[in-house]
Amino acid sequence: MKSFEVIAFDADDTLWHSEDGFHANEQLFVEVLSPFAAAGVDVKAALTAVEHKNLAVFGYGVKAFGLSAIEAAITISEGRVTAEVIGRLVEAVRAQLGEAVRLLPNVADVLERVGRVYRLVLITKGDLIHQTHKVETSGLAHHFSDVEILLEKNSDTYDRLFRKLGVAVERVCMVGNSVRSDILPVISLGGTGVHVPYPLLWELEHIDPLEYDPEHFTQLASIAELPAWLAI
Ligand SMILES: [Mg+2]
Numbered sequence: 001m002k003s004f005e006v007i008a009f010d011a012d013d014t015l016w017h018s019e020d021g022f023h024a025n026e027q028l029f030v031e032v033l034s035p036f037a038a039a040g041v042d043v044k045a046a047l048t049a050v051e052h053k054n055l056a057v058f059g060y061g062v063k064a065f066g067l068s069a070i071e072a073a074i075t076i077s078e079g080r081v082t083a084e085v086i087g088r089l090v091e092a093v094r095a096q097l098g099e100a101v102r103l104l105p106n107v108a109d110v111l112e113r114v115g116r117v118y119r120l121v122l123i124t125k126g127d128l129i130h131q132t133h134k135v136e137t138s139g140l141a142h143h144f145s146d147v148e149i150l151l152e153k154n155s156d157t158y159d160r161l162f163r164k165l166g167v168a169v170e171r172v173c174m175v176g177n178s179v180r181s182d183i184l185p186v187i188s189l190g191g192t193g194v195h196v197p198y199p200l201l202w203e204l205e206h207i208d209p210l211e212y213d214p215e216h217f218t219q220l221a222s223i224a225e226l227p228a229w230l231a232i
Helices: 019-036 043-058 062-076 083-098 107-115 128-137 155-165 179-189 223-229
Strands: 006-009 119-125 146-150 172-176 192-195 217-219
Touching (some): 019 043, 119 128, 119 155, 146 155
Parallel strands (some): 119 146
């Protein structure tokens, strides 16, 4: 059994599906905006650029996506986008916010097994209302001693959080789908990261592949492999 005190989990695309919903709404955006775009304009890339520009002000999550989509629709169409199209985008955002949580395979069983041995903490980022709603309706909340919703996941916010939780980062193992948000900041503090990729990754989470110290970094094909990796 590995000698961690806390196993911390990311939520979106680690415990439940998330990015596929954004992906579907990006596809919708491209479909409804393309007729308004000038020839040669990459509609999807234009949307991502607006999201990137707005990140520090709007934060993460579905509502931030929706605002950026409306701004990008106006810009791409040079003001010609119709109220009907804007209405469809808003309705798609509302549907995404109201969608029931869809757990990834084996998640409930893995949390049950790992939670018998370690303290479990949930660390997510994004919109407070939406993330809280997802945690509360996921049926998973009882596995976690603490649920933390951060504005941003970087070494500063993790450091502050682990101090608050009263755990030394050397005794933390963070499990997540994003190397940029879930793994690198924790490793940089001296903790351990377990990367469990999800088939889709948001453009703004992409980083170039790096070499890691295998003692502090591992990649598993599925969360189902976690108990064996922890040797429990
Ligand atoms: Mg995630």
